[in-house]
Structures are given as structure tokens and as C-alpha cells.
Amino acid sequence: MAIVTLIHAPLSSAQNPADAQASMDYYLPDGVSYDPAIPTPEQVLGTVPGEWHVRHDQLVNYMHAVAEASDRISIERFGRSYENRALLMLTITSPENHGRIEQIRQQHLALSDPSGSEDVAVADMPVVLYQGYSVHGNEPSGANAALLYVYHLAAAQGPEIEDALANAVILVDPSFNPDGLDRFAQWANSRRAMTLSSDPNNMEQNEPWPGGRTNHYWFDLNRDWLPLRHPESRARLENFYRWRPNVLTDHHEMGSDNTFFFQPGIPSRTHPMTPQRNQDLTESIAQFHAQALDADQRLYYARESFDDFYYGKGSTYPDINGAVGILFEQASSRGHARDTAHGVLRFPFTIQNQFLSSLSTLEGALSLRTELLDYQREFYREALDMADAADTKGYVFGDADDSGSAYRMAEVLRQHQIAVHVLAEDLNVGEQTFQSGQAYVVSGSQGQHRLIESIFERRTEFPDTLFYDVSTWTFPYAFNTPFAELGSRAFNSDLLGDMVAVNDFPAGEFVGGNNAYAYLFEWDEFYAPRALYRLLDAGIRVKVATEPFTAATPAGERQFDYGTIMVAVGPQDVQADEIRSLMRQASEEEAMTVYAMETGLSAGGIDLGSPGFSNLRRPSIALLAGEGTRSSEVGEAWHTFDQKFAMPITLLTQEQMKQADLNHYNVLIMASGSYSSVQADRVKQWVEAGGTLIVYKSALSWAARNELANITLIDNSGQESDTTLSYADMERNRGEQLIGGSIFNTTLDLTHPLGYGYNTSLLRVFRDSTLFMERAENPYATPLQYTDMPLASGYVSQENIDTMAGTAAIVVTALGSGRVIAMTDNPNFRAFWFGTTRLFMNAVFFGHTISSGASN
Numbered sequence: 001m002a003i004v005t006l007i008h009a010p011l012s013s014a015q016n017p018a019d020a021q022a023s024m025d026y027y028l029p030d031g032v033s034y035d036p037a038i039p040t041p042e043q044v045l046g047t048v049p050g051e052w053h054v055r056h057d058q059l060v061n062y063m064h065a066v067a068e069a070s071d072r073i074s075i076e077r078f079g080r081s082y083e084n085r086a087l088l089m090l091t092i093t094s095p096e097n098h099g100r101i102e103q104i105r106q107q108h109l110a111l112s113d114p115s116g117s118e119d120v121a122v123a124d125m126p127v128v129l130y131q132g133y134s135v136h137g138n139e140p141s142g143a144n145a146a147l148l149y150v151y152h153l154a155a156a157q158g159p160e161i162e163d164a165l166a167n168a169v170i171l172v173d174p175s176f177n178p179d180g181l182d183r184f185a186q187w188a189n190s191r192r193a194m195t196l197s198s199d200p201n202n203m204e205q206n207e208p209w210p211g212g213r214t215n216h217y218w219f220d221l222n223r224d225w226l227p228l229r230h231p232e233s234r235a236r237l238e239n240f241y242r243w244r245p246n247v248l249t250d251h252h253e254m255g256s257d258n259t260f261f262f263q264p265g266i267p268s269r270t271h272p273m274t275p276q277r278n279q280d281l282t283e284s285i286a287q288f289h290a291q292a293l294d295a296d297q298r299l300y301y302a303r304e305s306f307d308d309f310y311y312g313k314g315s316t317y318p319d320i321n322g323a324v325g326i327l328f329e330q331a332s333s334r335g336h337a338r339d340t341a342h343g344v345l346r347f348p349f350t351i352q353n354q355f356l357s358s359l360s361t362l363e364g365a366l367s368l369r370t371e372l373l374d375y376q377r378e379f380y381r382e383a384l385d386m387a388d389a390a391d392t393k394g395y396v397f398g399d400a401d402d403s404g405s406a407y408r409m410a411e412v413l414r415q416h417q418i419a420v421h422v423l424a425e426d427l428n429v430g431e432q433t434f435q436s437g438q439a440y441v442v443s444g445s446q447g448q449h450r451l452i453e454s455i456f457e458r459r460t461e462f463p464d465t466l467f468y469d470v471s472t473w474t475f476p477y478a479f480n481t482p483f484a485e486l487g488s489r490a491f492n493s494d495l496l497g498d499m500v501a502v503n504d505f506p507a508g509e510f511v512g513g514n515n516a517y518a519y520l521f522e523w524d525e526f527y528a529p530r531a532l533y534r535l536l537d538a539g540i541r542v543k544v545a546t547e548p549f550t551a552a553t554p555a556g557e558r559q560f561d562y563g564t565i566m567v568a569v570g571p572q573d574v575q576a577d578e579i580r581s582l583m584r585q586a587s588e589e590e591a592m593t594v595y596a597m598e599t600g601l602s603a604g605g606i607d608l609g610s611p612g613f614s615n616l617r618r619p620s621i622a623l624l625a626g627e628g629t630r631s632s633e634v635g636e637a638w639h640t641f642d643q644k645f646a647m648p649i650t651l652l653t654q655e656q657m658k659q660a661d662l663n664h665y666n667v668l669i670m671a672s673g674s675y676s677s678v679q680a681d682r683v684k685q686w687v688e689a690g691g692t693l694i695v696y697k698s699a700l701s702w703a704a705r706n707e708l709a710n711i712t713l714i715d716n717s718g719q720e721s722d723t724t725l726s727y728a729d730m731e732r733n734r735g736e737q738l739i740g741g742s743i744f745n746t747t748l749d750l751t752h753p754l755g756y757g758y759n760t761s762l763l764r765v766f767r768d769s770t771l772f773m774e775r776a777e778n779p780y781a782t783p784l785q786y787t788d789m790p791l792a793s794g795y796v797s798q799e800n801i802d803t804m805a806g807t808a809a810i811v812v813t814a815l816g817s818g819r820v821i822a823m824t825d826n827p828n829f830r831a832f833w834f835g836t837t838r839l840f841m842n843a844v845f846f847g848h849t850i851s852s853g854a855s856n
Helices: 041-045 056-069 095-099 101-110 141-155 159-166 178-190 231-243 276-295 347-367 369-389 403-415 449-456 528-537 576-589 631-644 654-659 680-688 699-705 727-735 798-804 834-849
Strands: 073-080 086-092 127-133 168-173 247-254 260-262 324-331 337-340 343-346 394-397 421-423 427-429 432-434 440-443 483-486 496-499 509-511 518-521 543-545 549-553 556-560 565-568 593-597 613-615 621-625 650-653 667-670 692-696 742-748 762-767 784-793 808-815 818-823
Touching: 041 056, 041 141, 056 073, 056 086, 056 141, 056 178, 073 141, 073 231, 086 141, 086 231, 095 101, 095 159, 101 168, 101 231, 127 141, 127 231, 127 347, 127 369, 141 168, 141 247, 141 324, 141 347, 159 168, 168 231, 168 347, 231 403, 247 347, 260 276, 260 347, 276 324, 276 347, 276 369, 324 347, 343 347, 347 369, 369 449, 394 403, 403 440, 403 834, 421 440, 440 496, 509 576, 518 576, 528 565, 528 576, 528 834, 543 834, 549 593, 576 593, 621 631, 621 654, 631 834, 650 654, 667 699, 680 692, 680 808, 680 818, 692 699, 692 834, 699 818, 762 784, 762 834, 784 798, 818 834
Parallel strands: 127 168, 127 247, 247 324, 509 593, 621 650, 621 667, 667 692, 692 818
Antiparallel strands: 073 086, 086 168, 260 324, 337 343, 394 440, 394 483, 421 496, 427 432, 518 565, 518 593, 543 565, 543 613, 549 556, 742 762, 742 784, 784 808, 808 818
């Protein structure tokens, strides 16, 4: 498998990273002539890649310029980032293939359809590659290498490149994360000296909070291929399924003192649903990377790090879709040069490694073309065989009381090309009842069978107990929606109603006439907070029921639960027609049922004028952000307010907080962080005056230390054996005590304000830390606690299970007129854990209503 076709190794450049130069002669292979009609990056941008960090607008300009000049390239914008930057896809192949590109695409897709794939001949089919760069914006060598790779594919001359383009369709996604890339490029370029400094302490090599790794809301887009919470991911996945590529590459960077990594990763840490043939093909392609790097005497490694377990990563998602995902990790120069354990590492060297691995991937894919195409076909045929042999024939899920969350889950499944149907008949499974039209059915007998199984599985046994990312992601637990497995007796095609459509959010119902005495809606629906905030922001007085009651609605008598929202029309400064308009808007947009009540007299329980209804206030929220806080958790909270509930908040740094008038806010949120600059006395006075302080994860330590939260944290650091252990086992032994991401059982007090809107006391929470908290001394002050058998899905050591069992997940403290709500876990994890987002919003809207008698 000698690499001679595209790379022509060795390169003309020096092998020493310290001698790397930003020049086209340094980057490009020897012995290749280039079409002068195709512009180089330097001709369009005025600079050679690696001399400066490319901005996203420059990247876009060059890609359009080269596409306009080359008949090998077509270009399209397939989406936009939050900050309105274009997501680009370049389709690169021979001019002849471009002339029949739709025929090629349809023929390629047919390989993924088991019903007809047997008749598809692969001998003359092009292999399809999806090569993507820099999902982490401050890992820019990939995006900069994309400039060179696209130029090479467009301009290289000779029979080798022509043969390659005739046998491949190459999809280039030059910037997975435009917003992060631009954030980092601006930082590094604006601090670049003409005489480069390689000192790791230099400002250029140390970007400030939040860094360029993440997207606009500071999310890691390389964890979003499954949750699909962001426009970049949703658009990219749609593009992925337009082609179903055979190989997808994901070009990253890692610590500066490392070398270069390519997959396969650690073999034992591959998800069990991934076929062995996938790993064999990954290994075969790896030989091409090794030969390319060997020829230029470049250091690298494989199989010793990273893994292929979590399907939400870009290099692993293809593995559950009949393709081969490949991760590349290049040691980072951070800025333009950096002192490392291997000498000075210059930016051009990092770019050249990514360019080399792009070429070696293409070389490997061409060499294994028919094997990759055969694998794609067999993957989906085997999926149907697995479905036929499985005891579980399908799944049903849904919640008539929270159609919004259930729909969001169905919507994500559809975006993953999983067929989801509305339940056509009422269905009883064990003690659960699923109502026709209010639940969804997924048949296991479809090409996406493996992905379906991974989404619904509850796995607690693993071949390896160390994980690079999370160990589980059970979707129904994330969306807090009831579900059941359907065996052969329960499942039949009569259950399958209409196919669910993406972007067809369910409508609610407005019940009653125009002359209401009061309006009621229950808190069960996920998007109820959006409606409530809209009402409060309009100056409407709103109350929440602290007790259940029965009332005669225009549709008949109904039992209303804790947390029911009530708007009395009489005592308002807002006109009745405006209130009615907002109520109708809520029913139409938030999937809620709104009842226009004709009387305030209830048939049972509290009446609508009862003191059993508590007054609500419009939340004015400050979220601590900036240096000292964990950007991912801050971003998740910000995204929750902004994207899910359309609520404005103030992002407040610790320095700003010293001067800010806290009286502008009635809710203050502190995610994980080090809050040494926060003046605890000021916060305490603010809480005592009636503020609601919400703290979670490592912020608990600050709150406890400064006597804001009356909590006791459990030190679990002394669990290691007191016997002598092998040095070689240290990393594994300590790693097994981490909780990288698992799902746990908790029990929730449904009568507590933090439990409003939930209908079952069993709540699954996501945890990725070993922070534990004792139950409060006050028996009413722990509304959420871990069960005695806490593990629901994922890996956790027995020592951590023993420590966790029965501990508190939330403890409420009273300080004067205010409340401090302490949570051990992040309720907004990756904007994906809908089930605990409601806890978070309950704390925001109802925290001030919690009785001091129920506080620690």
C-alpha cells in the first residue's frame, strides 16, 4: 500500500517543526504541476496559510473563488451559524462526474436501502468522502489546511489526480464552527508580533474566557451530533444524509507537547453496536496515514488514546451509519509558534500535518473503494437481520401532558433519518397507557436499527470502564417522556399512524369563550415558562396554585394539579382583550391547553381567589459569566433562557458584579466556577432582601464556604485502596472512579414548588461529577434526592454508587426573605436534558414562593 499517487513523499519541506515555513512550496507535494488558472490562497487572500490565522470570511472568499475557477468544484451554502456565518460545502469530483452528480448520489444512497441494495453494482461507483475541519475554533490548523487541500484538488494536474477524482466524490466542509474559528483568529492575529514569540506565557498563546473552542453559546459542537441542539449541527446532519458518505474525517488539535494522533483509538472503548469491520477498515486506512508521516519522519501514534464510544462525536457518528469516522489530533501551536517538548512548534507545521492526513485519507479511501462501498451495503442489510432477531420489535414513547418534550424527541429522531409514526391506537404496556395521537411509535425493523438501539438502550455493563466522553445517552430519560419496549406480541403495523414531520410542532387548545373570569393552564408542558414570562413581561398579574383543586371548565370538570398557572381578568392593569390575545398565543405556540374559566368557585379544593395561590414576579436574571466560570455550563444556561424560552438575561462578570446594583435582579445564577472575586457579603444581603440564588455543581463549595447555603458536601476523595498498587494501573484505577456522564434515578417531591409540572416522582438526572451532598436536616428541604439504587444507565463504580445512594440532589436554604437553591448537577446539560430543565425553570419562577419552613 505504498503512497505514491497523491502525496509523492517525501515532501520538499524540512521535517523539523521549528523549520516550518508559510509558503506554498513548503506545503505542496513534490513532482506535481498545478493549473495556473486556479488561484492560490495567497493570490486571493494576500497571505499564505500559516502566516496568519485565516478568518472565516477569508475562508469563504477563497472557497468561492476556487469554485468559480474550477470545473471540478461546486459550492453551496447549506446553513448558517448563530452569528449568521455561512456553512459551506464543496463537492469536488471530475467534471464528468459533476455532469451526472445527482445520478451518482441516488445510486450511492441506494446502497443504504436494504430493499434494493443487492442489485447495486459497486465496481464502478465513486467512493464518497466527507472531510470536515476545526469543529473546535481554537484548533485552527484544520480549517487552514482546508485551503491547501481544496487548492490541490482543484489545481493539481496529471493522470493520478484525474483518476482520483473520477473515482471519488469529495465533500469538503472547511469550517465546522465558523463562530469559534473567527473568535480565535481575531485573538491570535491581533496579538501576533512580526518577530514571533514562542513563549507559552505570551498573551498570543493564552486566549481569554471563553476561548474559541466553542460556538456562539459556548457549546462544544463535537458533542452535538446526536442531540442536535444547534443550527450548525442540524444543517450538517441533513447534508450528511444527503450523501451518506463512506468516510468522514474530523480534524482537531490537542496539547502542544503531544505529536499527531489518528484513529483507531483504544480498541476496547468502541461502542458494542459498532461492527468489527468498521474498526478493521479504520485500521487499513491508518496504514496510509502512517506511511505518509513515516516518509517525512513525523511523529505520530494511534490506538493509545481517544475512543469510538459516544456516537455524538463527529468521528464516531459515522460508525453507526455504515461509514468510517476518523479523528485526527494535531499538537497545537496555539498561536503562531510555541515552545514544546519537541522544540518550537510552528503553525505551518501543524497545517501541513492536517493537509497530509487529508491526502492520505483520500488515498486510503480510493484503495479501499469497493470494500467501503460493500461495507455500506452490508451494514444496513445486517441491521435488518439484527432487527428480525431482536426480542424488542419497536418502541413507544410520549406524554399527553407534555406533548412539547415528546415531539422534540420525535423531531430529533426524524432528523437522524429514523422513521417515527404517530400512535394510531391506544396502547397498554404493563402499567403504562399511551394514547392514540398523543404518543409515537418507532419500529426497530429499519436501516437505522443500530442507531435506534443506541438511542433507547439502558446499558450498565461495558467492555471497558474508561470513557473519553459520556457512557450513556438514553433519549427518553433526557426528554423525561414515558416509553416502553414493544415485543412481538405488543408491536404490530396497525400501531403506525402518520409519519412525524420535522418542524410540525403540535398546537395546543384554547377552551372557552371570550368573556373569561380567569384563565388557567397547567405547568406540565415544557414550554409553559415561555408563556408565563410573556404574561409577566406584559405587566399581567399571575398566580400559581400551591394546592390542587377541581374546577368546572368549559370542557367539563377537571382536576388541576400543583403548579397550575392562573390569570384573573379582574384585578389587572392590562386590558382584557390583550390578556385574551396572549392566552390564545400561548395555546397556539406552546402546545398548551388554556382554559377560559367562567367562575372563580371551584368544585373542590381551593377557589381561584384563595390564598392557596401565590403571586409570581417577573424574573430579572443575572447569570455570572466570564473568567472564573465554566463557559460550557454558563452557555447552557444562557441558551436555555434565550433559545428555549425567549427570556432576556444579564451576563455578569465577577468584576462587573463588584459595581453592579444587585437590586436590578431577583434571580442570580452561579454555575460551576471559582468565585473568589465575588463579594459574598453583598450576595448574602441581596438574598436576605428576597433574591433567589441558584447554585450548582462546583459553585456549591463557594456557597457552603461563605455560609450562603446550609449544605454539607461529602468528600469522596479518600476511596483509593490503602494497599500497594501497580504503577501501571494508576490511570485506570483513578479513571474508574470518575463519573464521565451517566444517568441516575432520583425521587422528586411533586408537592414542592420545584416539583411543579412533573407527574411522576421518579426523575432521571444526568451526572458527570463526583460531587455529593448530604440530605438537609430539615426533612422538607430536600425536594430531590438520589434513590437507594441510583444507577439508571451508564457506568459508575460501586464505590460511587454506595456514596451516592440516598444523598441530596437539591437542598433549599432560607436566608431572610430569600432562598438559596443548591443543585449537585447541571440541569441544562448540553441543552439536551429537557427533563431537568424544568427543575431549573421552577427554581427561577417559583423559588421565592418556597416556604421558609421547608428550608434548611
